[in-house]
Amino acid sequence: MPKVAVAEGNNPSRAIREALDNLGDAFIDLAKSAKSICIVSTGSVEATQAVIDAIVLHSRVPIHVLSADDEGDVVEATIPRGDDVRMPIRRPRSVFDVDVVISLVPMLAGHHRRTALSIEQYCFATWYVPERRTAHGFVRSHEPWLEGELRDVVLADLYAQRPIDLAIIDGAATAGVTFASFDPVAVDAVVMHTAGLDPESVGYLLALSRQGIGVCTLSKIDIPLGMISS
Secondary structure, three states, rough: OEEEEEEEEOOHHHHHHHHHHHHHHHHHHHHHOOEEEEEEEEEEHHHHHHHHHHHHHHHHHEEEEEEOOOOOOOOEEEEEEEEEEEEEEEEEHHHOOEEEEEEEEOOOOOOHHHHHOOOHHHHHHHHHHHOOEEEEEOOOOOOHOOOOOOOHOOOOOOOOOOOEEEEEEEOOOOOOEEEEEHHHHHHHHHHHOOOOHHHHHHHHHHHHHHHOOOOOHHHHOOOOOOOOOO
């Protein structure tokens, strides 16, 4: 049963440290055993530094921080575009060359809470798309390749290519609560439930759960008593 650790408070640094502490020895073991770590961060500088500080308390492992707009060395990959058709894409080599990937994302407010949590933000940050000319000039957007039913298929495929080893959702500023888990599907499911949404209604979470890559059924997740109402 995957554990989702929770820390309440409006200070991101303190909340992240507490959430990681609440994961217990498993986080310490991860930091000590890792040979290299990549932090994929779409969060604040303060939150990112808090994760780094928590790691270096237990290990001197090399740490690389990858932001959403940080395009360096790439590897070639593909995503599904229909029956037996796959489209070539580029992904950062740094997430494939390390043995531990940590995702740090902010808890987005409003309707974005439905899907844009750990897995979706991680997939977007680790999928480099070319610039396209639009009426508003040159833009980079994943949306043309995420239309209709393919959206969930593409996101599940992207995530399965290189899953996250530890996911942290920083909600200190927006909701006064921060979450962490070694199962990103589980942590996304818990945060969606706290927002009043059904995690099993999101296709890519359900698909990953059915593939055995995470758990999105709340009754099968270790959650602090009183944190989640039925």
